[in-house]
Amino acid sequence: MGERTSFDVAVVGAGPAGLALALGLARGGVSTALVTGPERGVDHRTTALLDGSVRILAQFGVWEAVAAKAAPLRDLRIVDATRRLVRAPEVNFRSAEIDLPAFGYNVANDDLRLALRAAAEAEPALTLLRTSLADLAVGDAAAQLSLTDGGAVCARLVAAADGRASRVREACGIAMRKRDYPQVAFTATVRHARPHEDTSTEFHTESGPFTLVPLPGNRSSIVCVVGDREAVRLMGLPDAALARELEARCFSLLGAFEMEEGRGAFPLAAETARRLVAPRVALTAEAAHIMPPIGAQGLNLGLRDAAALVEIAVEAVARGRDPGEEAPLARFEAARRRDIDARMAAVDLLNRSLLSEFLPVQSMRGFGLYLLDRVGPLRRAVMRLGVGARAA
Numbered sequence: 001m002g003e004r005t006s007f008d009v010a011v012v013g014a015g016p017a018g019l020a021l022a023l024g025l026a027r028g029g030v031s032t033a034l035v036t037g038p039e040r041g042v043d044h045r046t047t048a049l050l051d052g053s054v055r056i057l058a059q060f061g062v063w064e065a066v067a068a069k070a071a072p073l074r075d076l077r078i079v080d081a082t083r084r085l086v087r088a089p090e091v092n093f094r095s096a097e098i099d100l101p102a103f104g105y106n107v108a109n110d111d112l113r114l115a116l117r118a119a120a121e122a123e124p125a126l127t128l129l130r131t132s133l134a135d136l137a138v139g140d141a142a143a144q145l146s147l148t149d150g151g152a153v154c155a156r157l158v159a160a161a162d163g164r165a166s167r168v169r170e171a172c173g174i175a176m177r178k179r180d181y182p183q184v185a186f187t188a189t190v191r192h193a194r195p196h197e198d199t200s201t202e203f204h205t206e207s208g209p210f211t212l213v214p215l216p217g218n219r220s221s222i223v224c225v226v227g228d229r230e231a232v233r234l235m236g237l238p239d240a241a242l243a244r245e246l247e248a249r250c251f252s253l254l255g256a257f258e259m260e261e262g263r264g265a266f267p268l269a270a271e272t273a274r275r276l277v278a279p280r281v282a283l284t285a286e287a288a289h290i291m292p293p294i295g296a297q298g299l300n301l302g303l304r305d306a307a308a309l310v311e312i313a314v315e316a317v318a319r320g321r322d323p324g325e326e327a328p329l330a331r332f333e334a335a336r337r338r339d340i341d342a343r344m345a346a347v348d349l350l351n352r353s354l355l356s357e358f359l360p361v362q363s364m365r366g367f368g369l370y371l372l373d374r375v376g377p378l379r380r381a382v383m384r385l386g387v388g389a390r391a392a
């Protein structure tokens with residue numbers, strides 16, 4: 001640990017959200033410590049970073065390092081693959097329609113985290129504490145963070161980015177609002193015979209979406225939302241059988257599949273913190289909200305939390321104010337609450353409309369997609385909202 005033990009902000013957790021947040025703060029002139037937590041293992045998943053996130057990472061000075069490994073998502077196609085009575089038309093969204101070169105970029109989680117970590121290690125204004133948070137005590141002028149290596153630091157503001165089992169959130173006694181889903185996201189990466197042409201395709205099925213997201217080369221990542229028994233079956237299939245099965249699920253759109261290393265199963269969860277702030281504490285990213293992996297919202301939302309907190313803390317410090325006092329924290333809660341609740345509600349609605357056997361619900365979903373297909377201004381508004389254009 002370095003000499004210094006007192007900071008404007010201590011960020012807890014060095015996942016992608018915490019790393020980006022700490023870099024944004026440090027580069028904005030806020031004295032910042034990052035409590036990294038334990039070293040992480042290999043993560044075979046990928047993350048679709050939408051345009052708003054790309055702009056946030058560029059603003060924090062780290063997009064260039066990430067871009068080198070990312071694949072553009074120029075077009076997005078939604079296919080109703082349900083066998084229901086009411087089926088929606090195929091809808092195609094083109095980023096050029098809203099004057100963007102791409103809706104976003106898909107990048108391997110490990111490439112994203114390693115690029116952010118390298119930038120954090122090289123940032124002289126950021127103090128990395130390679131240990132974990134054990135406990136938190138909030139005083140009048142600062143919070144004291146007790147660390148598992150026996151050390152302690154003080155910060156005027158503690159930013160929780162320590163993930164879904166957040167120790168910071170627990171120490172503050174903030175409860176989560178939870179929704180249960182009977183589904184699991186099965187993930188894998190494939191090589192395919194035909195090019196994806198930078199198009200992400202989402203098949204809507206009765207068990208949830210099946211999504212193909214482009215990676216560099218003739219490769220795509222797959223997120224396939226299924227029931228838990230089906231997920232166990234897919235996890236146990238030999239590579240060749242799994243490749244055939246996944247190829248069939250997308251009607252051989254990209255030709256023959258070959259599996260790459262790594263597959264995973266993630267139970268769908270939807271949780272939102274009842275409060276985003278407590279005295280001297282702000283919750284961000286998965287410490288504040290866990291989204292089902294539908295519509296690529298989770299980390300994109302987390303990066304918007306980071307951008308909002310950076311703006312508020314940088315402004316407070318530049319004016320000689322305390323970034324952990326009540327007013328900036330209230331501003332953060334107000335800035336982020338509506339976006340988080342709205343995205344959670346939209347993902348929940350889409351997921352439930354797929355699971356529903358109720359004809360009017362299926363009709364509503366079909367009609368909604370019909371409108372998106374036909375009504376230009378609505379399409380463009382939804383596309384802009386989808387990439388986070390207003391929030392970033």
Ligand SMILES: Cc1cc2nc3c(=O)[nH]c(=O)nc-3n(C[C@H](O)[C@H](O)[C@H](O)COP(=O)(O)OP(=O)(O)OC[C@H]3O[C@@H](n4cnc5c(N)ncnc54)[C@H](O)[C@@H]3O)c2cc1C
Pocket residue numbers: 012013014015016017018035036037038040045046047048049131132133134161162163164166167185187223266284285286287293296297298299300301302
């Ligand atoms: C299958 C799947 C696909 C997804 N696809 C997308 C997508 O395409 N687009 C998208 O935007 N989102 C996606 N998501 C969501 C995205 O993966 C998460 O939102 C994101 O990884 C959360 O990042 P985070 O930094 O908040 O948390 P984490 O990555 O969990 O990081 C938390 C960090 O905190 C550390 N930590 C924990 N406890 C402590 C402690 N006591 N002290 C210090 N450190 C601690 C941990 O070690 C960890 O490094 C997907 C999720 C799933 C499951």
